[in-house]
Amino acid sequence: xxxxxxxxxxxxxxxxxxxxxxxxxxxxxxxxxxxxxxxxxxxxxxxxxxxxxxxxxxxxxxxxxxxxxxxxxx
Numbered sequence: 001x002x003x004x005x006x007x008x009x010x011x012x013x014x015x016x017x018x019x020x021x022x023x024x025x026x027x028x029x030x031x032x033x034x035x036x037x038x039x040x041x042x043x044x045x046x047x048x049x050x051x052x053x054x055x056x057x058x059x060x061x062x063x064x065x066x067x068x069x070x071x072x073x074x
Contacts (some may be wrong), residue, residue, distance in 0.1 A: 012035065
């Protein structure tokens with residue numbers, strides 16, 4: 001369930017749940033627990049990491065480009 005279409009919403013729909021239950025033979029409680037654990041162990045840390053990743057300030061990028069052009073062309 002960590003496929004790209006589930007990253008923004010890591011919850012299976014009813015059709016997906018039914019298919020997983022049929023394919024694996026586990027019960028609904030086990031499936032719910034597995035998804036809950038998966039979100040806690042893998043999805044949430046990944047989302048927290050993306051949120052806390054440093055963002056480059058566009059003003060600094062522009063200043064660097066202007067400085068580089070000034071040095072290079074003058």
